[in-house]
Amino acid sequence: KAGVTQTPRYLIKTRGQQVTLSCSPISGHRSVSWYQQTPGQGLQFLFEYFSETQRNKGNFPGRFSGRQFSNSRSEMNVSTLELGDSALYLCASSLGLAKTQETQYFGPGTRLLVL
C-alpha cells in the first residue's frame, strides 16, 4: 500500500498570504490528523477529521482551518500567514476507529517558510 502523501513538500510564502496543504491518507483510512512541528513548540495537534467531520481541534487560532473530502483526502488552510507559521506540517492517517491501540501513520510533511 502507498503511504501517506503530502503535497507540496516545500512552500515559500510571504506574510499576509494564505496557503493550502493537501494530504492523501493510506487507502482505506478514514481519519486524518494534522500536526504542526516547530523547533520551539515541538509537535502540536491541529485537528482531526473522520468521515468529513472534524472530530477534534487543537489550540490554534481561527486562521487555521481544514476539511476532509468524501474520499478521505484532507486539506488544511492557513490564512493571513505570519512569520511564526513557518513550520513542518505533518499529516497522519489511521483507520479511524478511535481504538486506543490504533496506529497513526505519518506523511513526510510539508515544510512551509513564511518570509
Next chain:
Amino acid sequence: AQSVTQLGSHVSVSEGALVLLRCNYSSSVPPYLFWYVQYPNQGLQLLLKYTSAATLVKGINGFEAEFKKSETSFHLTKPSAHMSDAAEYFCAVRASGSNTGKLIFGQGTTLQVKP
C-alpha cells in the same frame, strides 16, 4: 489531561553502547503510549506502541520499551547503538476511552551516535 515529558533533549552514545531514552507520562486514565522516530527531512515512523497486552514491548530496529505504571515511565532502550540510529525520537500518549486519535507528544530527544 495527559502529558509526556522526555528527559534530555540530546543524548550522545558511542556506537555499540546501550541506548536509553527516557519518557514519563501523566494521565488520569490508563494511557496508550507510542515511540516514534524522525530522520532528517522525513515524517514520523512508529517504533513501537504499548497497548496493555504486555509491559515489555518490542519494536522495530531492535528497540524495546518497558511500561512501568508505578514510575509512570515508558523508557526506550536498545542494547547496541548503530550509526543509523541517529535521529530524533518522540514519545507520545493518547488517552484511552476517548473518541479521538489525538496524540500528545513529548519535546523529543535527539540521539547522536559517535563512531
